[in-house]
Each structure stands twice: as C-alpha cells, then as structure tokens.
Amino acid sequence: MTVSAAPARIHAEPATAEPVRHGLVDMRQGGHGLGGSYLFEGGDLVTGWHSHDLHQIEYAVNGVIEVETAAAHYLLPPQQAAWIPAGLEHTTTMKASVRSIAVLFDPALIAQPGDRARILAVPPLIREMMIYAQRWPIVGARPDPMADGFFRTLGHLVTEALDHEAPLSLPTATDPIVAAAAAYTREHLATVSAAGVARAVGISERSLRRQFQASLGVPWRAYLLRARLLRAMALLAEPGPTVLDVATAVGFDSASAFARAFAERCGETPSAYRHRASAPPAPSGPPPPTRRVIPTAPSGEPDASGWAAAGLTPPNGVPDHR
Numbered sequence: 001m002t003v004s005a006a007p008a009r010i011h012a013e014p015a016t017a018e019p020v021r022h023g024l025v026d027m028r029q030g031g032h033g034l035g036g037s038y039l040f041e042g043g044d045l046v047t048g049w050h051s052h053d054l055h056q057i058e059y060a061v062n063g064v065i066e067v068e069t070a071a072a073h074y075l076l077p078p079q080q081a082a083w084i085p086a087g088l089e090h091t092t093t094m095k096a097s098v099r100s101i102a103v104l105f106d107p108a109l110i111a112q113p114g115d116r117a118r119i120l121a122v123p124p125l126i127r128e129m130m131i132y133a134q135r136w137p138i139v140g141a142r143p144d145p146m147a148d149g150f151f152r153t154l155g156h157l158v159t160e161a162l163d164h165e166a167p168l169s170l171p172t173a174t175d176p177i178v179a180a181a182a183a184y185t186r187e188h189l190a191t192v193s194a195a196g197v198a199r200a201v202g203i204s205e206r207s208l209r210r211q212f213q214a215s216l217g218v219p220w221r222a223y224l225l226r227a228r229l230l231r232a233m234a235l236l237a238e239p240g241p242t243v244l245d246v247a248t249a250v251g252f253d254s255a256s257a258f259a260r261a262f263a264e265r266c267g268e269t270p271s272a273y274r275h276r277a278s279a280p281p282a283p284s285g286p287p288p289p290t291r292r293v294i295p296t297a298p299s300g301e302p303d304a305s306g307w308a309a310a311g312l313t314p315p316n317g318v319p320d321h322r
Contacts, residue, residue, distance in 0.1 A: 022050035024087075027104050028141050034106045035151030036138025037130070041099050047092040054104040054138075055113050056084045057158055059122060059130050063098035064234045067091075069117050072169040075230045078237060079276065080166060081122045081130075083158070085113040097238060103133050109155035112162075119166040126161060129154045170227055171216040177201055178215040181208060185220070186227050189250045194220055224251075229265055232258070236274040243270045 028036065035054075058065065058081060065076040069090045076082045084090055086107050094100070107113070122130075133154065136147045170186075173179040184200045185192055197220070198205040212220040228250040235246045247258035247270075262270045 022048050025050050025052055027052055027054050027138050029139050031139070031141035033136070033138075033141030033143055033151075034109055034148045035104060035133070035154070036136050036141040036147075037101060037103045037133040038138055039099075039101055039134060040094065042094065043096045045094050047094075049089055049091045051087050051089045052084070052104065053086060055086045055107060055110050056082075056102055056104050057120070057130070058082045058084070058092075058100050058102040059127060061099040061101060063095055063100075064237045065098055065100060066093040066234075067117055068093075068172075070172060071116055072172050074117055074119055074169040075233060076119055077233050077273075079122065079127075081120045081126075081161075083114075083118040083120055083162060085110075085115060085117075088115065088117060090117060095238070101130050101134065103130050103151075103154065104138050105151060105155050105158070109152055110159055112159065114162065117169075118162065119169065120161050121164050121166050123157075123161065126154070126157050129157070170223065170230065171218065173215045175211065175215040177203060178211050181212065181220075182216070182223065185224055186231070189224075189228050189231055190248065192224065192251065225261065225265075228252070229262060232262065232270070233266070233273065236270055243274070246270065 058076070060076045060078050060080060060082075062078055064078065065082065067074040067076060067082050067084065067090055069088060074082060129150075133150070136144070136150070141147075170182070173182055181197050181201045184197050188196070194205050194208060198208040201208070203211070209220055212218075212223065216223060218226075232246050232250045235241055235249060236243070241249065243259070244255045247255045250258075252258035252261070259270055262268075262273070266273060268276075
C-alpha cells in the first residue's frame with residue numbers, strides 16, 4: 001500500500017462493519033503550504049469517519065471509491081473526482097484495485113466550496129494538473145512561490161468544475177425506519193421487492209412508499225434503480241464478472257434490460273463503461289525521448305551525413321562519406 005504519512009493515519013483502518021471516528025485530521029502535519037497531494041495505492045480499506053482541515057478533490061485513476069457523508073452515499077467511478085469540502089465528516093471505502101490521487105487546498109484558495117460532497121466530471125486539464133501535483137506532497141507542505149501559484153490556478157479551475165456535478169449518489173435518511181429500509185434495499189438488490197422491504201422493517205407497503213418519499217425525496221422504486229446502477233458500476237470496474245453476471249447480481253431480469261437502463265442513465269453501455277473503467281491509466285509526465293538511429297557508412301563506421309540527418313552535430317573525427 002502506498003500512501004503519504006498523513007493519509008496513513010486515516011487509511012490504516014481495515015474494513016470493518018463499524019468504522020472508527022478520527023475527528024479532524026491535520027493533513028499538513030504542521031506545514032503551511034497552500035496545497036499539496038498524496039497518492040493512494042493499497043488493499044481493501046475503510047478510512048473511518050473523519051474530516052480534513054483542507055478542501056480535497058480526489059481523482060480515481062483506477063477502481064471505484066465509495067464516499068459516505070451524513071447526507072448521502074457517493075460512488076466515485078474511475079476517471080472522475082470527488083469534492084470534499086474542509087470540515088465535512090465522511091468515510092471512504094477503497095477496494096484493492098483502487099489507485100487515486102488527492103489534491104488538498106487551503107480554504108483560502110476556494111471561494112465557494114459548498115458544504116457537501118460532490119462527484120465531478122473532470123476535464124483533461126484538471127486531471128493532468130492533479131497528476132503533476134504529485135511533485136508537492138501535502139505532508140509538511142511549506143510555502144513555495146511556484147507551488148502556491150500552481151495550487152491557486154488549480155483552485156480556480158476546480159471552482160469552475162464544481163458546477164458540473166455527476167448524479168452518482170444515494171440520499172441518506174435520518175428517519176430510522178427509512179434508513180433501515182434503504183439499507184435492506186441495498187443489501188438485497190438481486191431479489192428485493194417493496195413488500196419484502198416493508199416486512200423486514202415492520203410497516204405496510206403503503207407506509208413504506210409514503211415515508212420513503214417524505215424522508216428521501218425520491219420514490220422507493222427510483223431509489224432501487226439508482227442503487228442497482230451504482231452497484232453495477234462498482235462491479236463492472238472489477239475483473240471477473242460478465243455483463244450478464246452483473247445484471248443478475250443487481251436484480252435485472254435480462255442483460256438487455258440492464259444495458260438499456262444503464263445507457264439511459266449513465267450515458268454509455270455497460271461494456272463501454274467497463275472498458276473505460278478497467279483501462280490502465282495514461283502515463284503522466286513528458287513522453288520518453290525519441291530514439292534516434294544514426295546511419296552508418298557501408299563500412300559500418302559512423303557517418304557525418306547520418307549525424308546531420310538525425311539533427312545532431314557529429315563529434316570531431318567522424319568522416320563524411322557523402
């Protein structure tokens with residue numbers, strides 16, 4: 001597992017049914033820089049409930065990340081980012097396949113951060129800047145004119161991106177009966193029915209539908225469909241199950257019905273999403289230098305004309321066979 005020293009204090013908890021609470025985490029560990037980054041690569045982990053003293057945008061390079069707050073449960077698919085404002089308590093679940101890059105900002109850099117988490121469609125420029133930001137780790141970040149200017153610019157771009165939110169979340173209920181009904185729904189996607197949920201939580205089916213709408217603002221059936229699609233996205237990002245396997249696991253009667261619902265709400269087919277989600281990350285940084293082949297004379301000796309053709313100046317003593 002690869003994390004920087006500060007995130008290790010958050011990410012070191014193994015996955016458990018009841019995540020621990022870490023409180024406010026000092027990501028800079030005494031540093032005073034305006035921004036910084038960290039890279040996560042590791043096994044199945046649940047971070048525990050915590051908040052940051054900095055704003056955070058986390059980009060999923062590979063794998064699917066789940067973020068939960070008091071208000072909603074969010075899914076972060078590959079090549080999108082989660083925005084988590086400073087002070088927002090949350091817990092993050094990461095599978096073994098996850099590789100992510102997080103950039104953290106001093107609160108002064110973001111004018112209107114909002115008070116809730118969001119999933120963002122990340123433009124290529126922000127993605128490349130986040131990858132480049134790895135040169136400035138957040139742990140012990142110190143004021144630096146180049147780094148501060150970089151994070152100011154990235155902060156402006158992220159502020160604009162906050163208007164382009166992806167609807168990849170499930171609302172969280174404060175009503176204990178509705179919360180139990182929602183949890184039962186998520187845990188039994190393959191076979192769940194409204195009647196079964198109502199029996200499980202001890203209310204009538206009519207009361208279930210009424211209380212679900214009143215508490216979460218969406219009908220139970222709409223919640224079920226969204227939960228099925230979010231779970232399907234997580235499964236499609238993992239190696240192994242076929243599209244039909246995924247369709248069956250989340251409760252669709254056929255692969256065609258699943259593909260139709262997925263395309264209507266996610267903007268691409270399950271197969272296309274799987275290809276994008278499982279594609280290896282593009283290499284960052286400058287491309288490798290082009291290999292220059294220096295032609296030689298028929299004798300096999302270096303030829304000055306060959307050096308010139310390659311755009312190089314021949315060293316002294318290399319004969320010209322032209």
